[in-house]
Amino acid sequence: MHYLDNAATTPVRPEAVQAAVQAMTEGWGNPSSRYALGSQAAAGVKEHRAQVAKALGCAPEELYFTSCGSEGDNWAIRGAVELGRRKGKHIITTAIEHSAVLEPCRALEREGYEVTYLAPNSDGQVSIEDVKAALRPDTVLVSMMLVNNELGTLQPVAETAKAIRAAGCPALLHCDAVQGFLKMPFTPKALGVDLLTISGHKIHAPKGVGALYIRKGLRFPPLIRGGGQEEGLRSGTEATAQIAAFAAAAQAGKATLAADLEHMAALKADLARRLPQEVPGAKVVVQGQAPHILPITLPGYKSEVIVRFLSDRGICVSSGSACHKGKPSHVYAALKLPKKELDGVLRISFSYDTTPQDIDALLEGLKAAQEQLFTSLS
Numbered sequence: 001m002h003y004l005d006n007a008a009t010t011p012v013r014p015e016a017v018q019a020a021v022q023a024m025t026e027g028w029g030n031p032s033s034r035y036a037l038g039s040q041a042a043a044g045v046k047e048h049r050a051q052v053a054k055a056l057g058c059a060p061e062e063l064y065f066t067s068c069g070s071e072g073d074n075w076a077i078r079g080a081v082e083l084g085r086r087k088g089k090h091i092i093t094t095a096i097e098h099s100a101v102l103e104p105c106r107a108l109e110r111e112g113y114e115v116t117y118l119a120p121n122s123d124g125q126v127s128i129e130d131v132k133a134a135l136r137p138d139t140v141l142v143s144m145m146l147v148n149n150e151l152g153t154l155q156p157v158a159e160t161a162k163a164i165r166a167a168g169c170p171a172l173l174h175c176d177a178v179q180g181f182l183k184m185p186f187t188p189k190a191l192g193v194d195l196l197t198i199s200g201h202k203i204h205a206p207k208g209v210g211a212l213y214i215r216k217g218l219r220f221p222p223l224i225r226g227g228g229q230e231e232g233l234r235s236g237t238e239a240t241a242q243i244a245a246f247a248a249a250a251q252a253g254k255a256t257l258a259a260d261l262e263h264m265a266a267l268k269a270d271l272a273r274r275l276p277q278e279v280p281g282a283k284v285v286v287q288g289q290a291p292h293i294l295p296i297t298l299p300g301y302k303s304e305v306i307v308r309f310l311s312d313r314g315i316c317v318s319s320g321s322a323c324h325k326g327k328p329s330h331v332y333a334a335l336k337l338p339k340k341e342l343d344g345v346l347r348i349s350f351s352y353d354t355t356p357q358d359i360d361a362l363l364e365g366l367k368a369a370q371e372q373l374f375t376s377l378s
Helices: 012-025 036-056 069-083 101-112 126-132 157-167 240-255 257-278 303-314 331-333 339-342 356-372
Strands: 064-065 091-092 114-118 137-141 172-174 195-199 211-214 294-296 345-349
Touching: 012 240, 036 064, 036 211, 036 240, 064 069, 064 303, 069 101, 069 114, 069 137, 069 172, 069 211, 101 114, 126 157, 157 172, 157 339, 240 257, 257 294, 257 356, 303 345, 303 356, 339 345
Parallel strands: 091 114, 091 137, 137 172, 172 195
Antiparallel strands: 064 211, 195 211, 294 345
16 A cells, blocks of 8 residues: 555554553553552653653643644634633634634634634745734634645744734634644744644544643633543543553654654655656646645546545545545635646645655556546536
8 A cells, every 4th residue: 555645644653552552451540540550540641741742842731632633723712712702803814724723713703703714825825914914903813724734835823923912912823733743843932822733643643632732821711621631621531542642653753853854855855856757737736845745736637536546556645635525625726726727636645654665656646547537528
């Protein structure tokens, strides 16, 4: 199999598997229990929180475990507007955010909030000048992703933080960094954000675990009330095995980060160079700054047909975000591509374990698709 859809999910790395199994077979106590087995589990959660926090570049007490990136995004948005409910009802986000940001914003619109959706330029980036123009005295939240999950483009998060402060705006800044964590060098403090979301299954941990960074000193409202876990902000018995695996994956990824980024960037550059040479008519949609995502297009062919064709050859790619479940991508639509290019878009995404042979197989598969598939009449 040639797996080239690492922006959708990643295979669980051996270190994470081992950590999860150990937590399930040896440290399986309830962290809230007062006897030794529970204390051992609680100590494990504390250690794992510190490990993920170190990889992210924040204090352990600023990191709160969640079940996934979507939960973190929803919590951040709902919590931010609750904190700012007496300051205003205006939100700024971008038109190319993940649905886990856009859908809560649309729900808030139905509750009377005004949302400004900033459009990207043809390179897939939002202009900081547009951010500055959109800021208002009643803006209570700006939510902007660090790396777009379908384009690999870096958004001006740090510049937005500075703009908010310069304008004297009361807005909190939330960043969906699910595609940025261990793919780009950053820390929440360097970005200047108040809230930041990460997810485990994008960094070779299992599905079912993520985290929300909440800046120290920010009195954030709880997501789930109950037994008081996660400092009372997200009650519910901790998912100790997933948390252990998340920590192991984060620690392993951080240890080889520089080499991994160089490896992914080299593969991306090789594919971008060879694609138009070996697959006539195929082109890169945007280059993007992230090393692990490259959107391409095969104009005249339907992407969903190409995905199935490649799948039959053991090659895994995406026609957009896997979270869309087959629906047209709002991200590619925002670029205003010609219809034939838009219909033929594929997202290729790499990881530390992607090989040059995977790239060779993809190019051979795309050439075969051109030879064997009918072009679209639309």
